[in-house]
Amino acid sequence: MPASNPDADKGPRAKGPLAGLLAQPGETDASGQTRPRMPMPLAKARLAGGDVVVAGPEGYCLDPKTVQSRPGRGFALIASCRILSGGAVGTWAEPMLITVTVGPKGANDDLPSPEALAQATGAALLGGESSAGFVTANLDRGGDTILEGGDQRHWRGAFVQNGHLVGLALYAPKDSAFAAQQGGTMLARVKAQIATLSLQAAPARTTRGTAAPGPNKGLFGRLFDGKDLP
Structure with missing residues (x-):
């Protein structure tokens, strides 16, 4: 293992409700406590009772400290991976x-428009699309409230997987290409990977799911609240 992490100066640092999650070993977190060495990052995780399987694209992993899986959500x-593992x-x-937030039961008819996603987060819409059951x-604004040194711009996405509404949010450093067009492309990659892994792990479900309220701020507020936590 190298004596120092070459990614450390380039790595994102979460703040707000996620502060300290990505601090490197030996650094102090928001409470002033020294960060212990983190466990190895995860290649994938099963959420919502195994209905939704999440993995990152090549080079990206899951922070095991953040993974939450309960019946019906996650x-x-x-x-x-390199930053998470020091x-x-x-x-x-x-x-x-x-x-990645797995929320309430729903169906494609319940997915919001890009405009509704913007309204739910109180931000102006710069761009996005709704196609083939995936909304981006x-x-x-809002990206710099989660990521230290982050761009104000950020991305949101929503889709249905095995009867669950799934929300995605992407935060990138200031002026990163991921804060602009490449962010939508990356969310599409993550969505496709989740869909492939989840279909392999669970039987096909009906597209209607169980009854769920229509698109509104309350429904998507539970996926996209100000803290990005379930």
């Missing part, structure tokens, strides 16, 4: 954070 944070595993990958929105 949460995980994706970041560079340089122990993985190769260099462009710094960013992606949160590039928002003008």
Whole structure:
């Protein structure tokens, strides 16, 4: 293992409700406590009772400290494997954070428009699309509230997997290409990987799911609240 992590100066540092999660071993977190060496990052995790399987693209892993899985819901944070492990595993990958929130039951008819995603987060819509059961929105502010040194712009996404509404959020350093168009492309990669792994792990479900309220701030507020936590 190298004496120092070459990614350390380039790595994202979470703040707010996620503060301290990505601090390197030996650093202090928001409470002033020394960060112990983190456990090895995870390649994937089963959330919501195994209905939704989450994994990062090549070079990105799950922070085991953030993974939450309960019946019907779950949460995980994706970041560079190398940063999460303090340089122990993985190769260099462009710094960013992606949160994955598995929320209430729903169906494709319940998915919001990009405009509704912006409204739910109180931000202006810079761009986005709704296609093939996947909605994305590039928002003008909010990214720097989660990521230290982050770009104000960030991305949100929503889709249905095995009857669960799944919310994605991507945060990137200031002026990163992931804060602009590449962020939508990355969310699409994550969505495709989740869909492939989840279909392999669970039987096909009906697309209607169980009854759920229509698209509104309350429904998507539970996926996209200000803290990005389930």
